[in-house]
Amino acid sequence: MPLKLLTQLSCRNLFRHKRRNLMLLSAIVVAVAGVVVLNSLLRGFQYDMQEAAVSNLTGHAKVLAPGYLDDPSIEKSFQLAKDWRPDVADDQLEGWAARIRIPAVIMSERETRGVQFVGVDPQRESISFLGSVAHRGEALQSAADRRVVIGESLAEQLDTDVGRRLVLITQGADGLNREAGFRIAGVYDADGENLEKIFVFTGIERLQALVDAEVVTEVSVKLVGNGAGESSIKDSLAAFFDDLDVLDWQELEPQAAAMFLFADAAMFIWFLIMMGALIFGLVNTLITAVMERIKELGMLRAVGMRPGAVVMQVVMESTLIMAVGVVLGILVGWLFILWLGEGIDLSRWAEGVEMAGMRSLLVPRLFMNDLVLVAGLSLFFGFVASLYPAWRAVKIKPLDALRR
Amino acid sequence: MRGIWRYSWLAWCLAVAASTVQAASPEPGLSADGPTAQELVAGALDLTRGRSSYAEMEMVVQRPEWQRTSKLVAWTRGRKDALIRFTAPAKDAGNATLKQGEKMWTFTPKLNKTIRLPFSLMSQSWAGSDFSYNDLSRTDKLLEYYDLEIIHQVEDDGHIIYTVEAVPHDDAPVVWGKEQMVMRDDYVLISQTYFDQSMQPIKRMETLEIGELGGRTFGTRMRMAELDQTDSYTELYYATMDWDVELNDRLFTVFSLQSGATP
Numbered sequence: 001m002p003l004k005l006l007t008q009l010s011c012r013n014l015f016r017h018k019r020r021n022l023m024l025l026s027a028i029v030v031a032v033a034g035v036v037v038l039n040s041l042l043r044g045f046q047y048d049m050q051e052a053a054v055s056n057l058t059g060h061a062k063v064l065a066p067g068y069l070d071d072p073s074i075e076k077s078f079q080l081a082k083d084w085r086p087d088v089a090d091d092q093l094e095g096w097a098a099r100i101r102i103p104a105v106i107m108s109e110r111e112t113r114g115v116q117f118v119g120v121d122p123q124r125e126s127i128s129f130l131g132s133v134a135h136r137g138e139a140l141q142s143a144a145d146r147r148v149v150i151g152e153s154l155a156e157q158l159d160t161d162v163g164r165r166l167v168l169i170t171q172g173a174d175g176l177n178r179e180a181g182f183r184i185a186g187v188y189d190a191d192g193e194n195l196e197k198i199f200v201f202t203g204i205e206r207l208q209a210l211v212d213a214e215v216v217t218e219v220s221v222k223l224v225g226n227g228a229g230e231s232s233i234k235d236s237l238a239a240f241f242d243d244l245d246v247l248d249w250q251e252l253e254p255q256a257a258a259m260f261l262f263a264d265a266a267m268f269i270w271f272l273i274m275m276g277a278l279i280f281g282l283v284n285t286l287i288t289a290v291m292e293r294i295k296e297l298g299m300l301r302a303v304g305m306r307p308g309a310v311v312m313q314v315v316m317e318s319t320l321i322m323a324v325g326v327v328l329g330i331l332v333g334w335l336f337i338l339w340l341g342e343g344i345d346l347s348r349w350a351e352g353v354e355m356a357g358m359r360s361l362l363v364p365r366l367f368m369n370d371l372v373l374v375a376g377l378s379l380f381f382g383f384v385a386s387l388y389p390a391w392r393a394v395k396i397k398p399l400d401a402l403r404r
Numbered sequence: 405m406r407g408i409w410r411y412s413w414l415a416w417c418l419a420v421a422a423s424t425v426q427a428a429s430p431e432p433g434l435s436a437d438g439p440t441a442q443e444l445v446a447g448a449l450d451l452t453r454g455r456s457s458y459a460e461m462e463m464v465v466q467r468p469e470w471q472r473t474s475k476l477v478a479w480t481r482g483r484k485d486a487l488i489r490f491t492a493p494a495k496d497a498g499n500a501t502l503k504q505g506e507k508m509w510t511f512t513p514k515l516n517k518t519i520r521l522p523f524s525l526m527s528q529s530w531a532g533s534d535f536s537y538n539d540l541s542r543t544d545k546l547l548e549y550y551d552l553e554i555i556h557q558v559e560d561d562g563h564i565i566y567t568v569e570a571v572p573h574d575d576a577p578v579v580w581g582k583e584q585m586v587m588r589d590d591y592v593l594i595s596q597t598y599f600d601q602s603m604q605p606i607k608r609m610e611t612l613e614i615g616e617l618g619g620r621t622f623g624t625r626m627r628m629a630e631l632d633q634t635d636s637y638t639e640l641y642y643a644t645m646d647w648d649v650e651l652n653d654r655l656f657t658v659f660s661l662q663s664g665a666t667p
Binding site for chain 1: 506507522523524526527538572573574575576577578579580581598600601606
C-alpha cells in the first residue's frame with residue numbers, strides 16, 4: 001500500500017474528530033511549551049551559576065600554592081615572573097589575573113569584621129565580577145592604587161562610606177601583624193551579598209608592600225565562552241607550574257559544579273514527568289480512535305490491507321499529531337521566552353536567591369541542542385505510545401469486526 | 405572595643421598617662437612659648453623609655469546587665485614587654501596575658517592552654533573590657549601617624565591645661581577621624597576623646613582621680629566609655645605602683661606566663 005494513501009488516511013482520521021484531536025493537540029502543545037520554557041529557565045539558572053562561580057575570582061582554572069585551600073595565608077604564596085602569560089591561544093583566552101588574597105580584619109570606628117583582602121591589578125579584573133560591577137565612588141585605578149573598594153553590604157555593616165578611612169590588619173610574610181589605613185575609593189554593588197561582605201580590594205602592589213613580599217597567592221585564567229577546553233589549559237598550567245596546584249572551577253566551587261550537573265538531571269526528570277502524563281492521554285485517545293473504527297479496520301483488512309499497513313496507519317496518526325504538537329509547542333515556548341525577554345526579576349525573593357549564588361535576574365537561555373532533544377524525544381515517545389493501540393488494531397479479526 | 409590613642413594602652417595606663425614629679429624636663433608651660441604639641445606627647449612617652457614598672461590595679465567593667473570587679477597585677481619593661489595577671493575574682497584568677505613586642509599570648513589555667521593571639525583576635529575585647537588586645541599591644545611608633553596641634557590652653561589651679569588635637573595621616577592605621585587630648589602641663593592626661601570620621605565624638609577616656617603613687621603624680625582612676633552608652637564603661641584604678649623595679653628577663657617568657665611565676 002503506498003505511503004501516500006496511508007498518510008491521507010491518517011490525516012482524514014485525525015480530521016474526522018476535530019474536537020477530540022484538538023484537545024489532544026493542545027495538551028501536547030502545553031506540555032512541550034512548558035518543557036521548553038522550563039528548560040530555558042533551568043539553563044539560564046545553570047549558566048548564571050557557572051558564570052557567578054567562575055567570576056567569583058575563580059576563573060576556569062586557577063593556580064594555587066599547595067595547601068592554600070586549607071590554610072589561605074601569605075605563607076602559601078609563590079612568585080610569578082613579570083612577563084608570564086598563560087600558554088593559551090588568544091582566541092580562547094578571555095583573560096587572566098594574578099592576585100594576593102589573604103584573610104584580614106577590617107575595622108571602622110564602630111565595627112570590626114573578618115574579610116578576604118584581595119590585591120588586584122584592576123586592568124586584569126575584567127575576568128571577575130569586579131570588572132563589571134557598578135561602583136559608587138570610584139573603581140580602583142591601577143595595581144599601585146593605595147585605596148580600597150568594599151562591598152555595599154560591608155559598608156553598611158561597618159557604618160562607613162566612600163572617602164572614609166578603614167584599618168586593615170593582616171599577617172605579613174614574616175608572620176608578624178601588619179596594619180594600615182586605607183581610604184575607600186568606592187563601594188561596589190555585586191550580585192551576591194556574600195561577595196559584598198567577603199571581598200575587599202586594593203592594588204596588588206600596595207598589598208605586596210604591606211606584607212613585604214613580591215608574591216601572589218593565585219593566578220586565575222578565564223577562557224572564552226563557557227570554558228570549553230578547560231582541561232587542556234589545566235594541563236598546560238600544571239606543566240608550567242609543576243610545584244603548584246592547578247584546579248579547575250569544578251574543584252574550586254564544588255557546590256556550583258554539583259548544581260550544574262543537577263540542573264541537567266532536573267531537566268530530564270521534568271521532561272519525563274511531562275511526557276509520562278502526556279503519553280497516557282495519547283494512548284487513551286488512540287485506543288478510542290482504533291476502537292470506534294473496528295468495523296472500518298476490519299473492512300480494510302478484509303479487502304486486503306496488510307497488518308503492517310494497519311500498524312503504520314496508527315503509528316502515523318500518533319506521530320503526525322505529535323509532530324504538529326511539538327512544532328506548535330516549541331513555537332509557543334519560544335514566543336513565551338521572547339515575551340520574558342530580559343528575564344524574570346527574582347528580587348522579591350532575592351535574599352534567598354543570592355544566597356544560592358544566583359543573580360536576582362533569571363534570564364532564560366534557549367539552546368538548539370535542547371530543542372532538538374525535546375523534539376526528538378517527543379516524537380519517540382509519540383511512536384512508543386502508538387505501539388499498543390496499533391497492536392490492538394492489528395488484533396482485530398476481519399470476520400468478527402464485520403459481523404458486529 | 406578597640407581604638408585608642410595608638411601608643412600602648414599599657415603605656416597609657418601604666419606609664420604614659422602618668423606624669424612624674426621626677427621629670428627631668430624643664431617645667432613645661434613656663435617658657436615663653438610653652439611646649440609644642442609634639443613635646444607634650446613625646447615628652448610623656450619618653451618618661452617611660454627603658455624603665456620598668458610594677459602595678460597592682462583594679463578593673464571595673466560595667467555593663468547594663470552586670471558589673472565585674474577584677475584585680476590584676478602587671479609588670480612592664482620598656483614599652484615592649486608586659487605581663488598582666490588576674491588575681492581576683494577567683495574564677496578569673498591566674499588568667500594572664502603576655503606581650504613581647506607585637507606578639508601576644510594568653511594563658512588560661514583552667515584549660516591549661518596558652519594561645520598565641522592571631523591577628524584576627526587582636527581586635528577582640530580584652531577580658532570583657534572596653535579595651536582590645538590591640539590596645540594593649542600598640543607600639544610607640546604610632547606617634548608618627550598623627551599631626552599634633554595645641555588647639556586650646558587655659559590656666560587652672562596652677563596648671564596650664566592644654567587641649568591637643570591629633571589628626572591621623574591619610575594612610576595611618578587609625579580608624580578615628582581625630583582625637584583630642586586634654587593634658588596638664590605636668591603631662592597628666594585629663595581626658596582623651598575619640599571622634600569618628602564625620603567628627604562626632606564616639607568614646608572618651610577620662611581621668612577621675614589624680615594621685616601620687618611610687619613618687620609620681622598621674623591619673624590613678626580612669627574611665628573608658630562610649631559616649632552614647634551611659635551604663636557601660638571600664639574603669640581602672642591603681643592601688644600600687646612601683647617604678648624602676650628589678651625584673652628578671654625570664655618574667656616575659658611564655659614559660660613564666662604558664663607557670664604563674666612572680667618575680
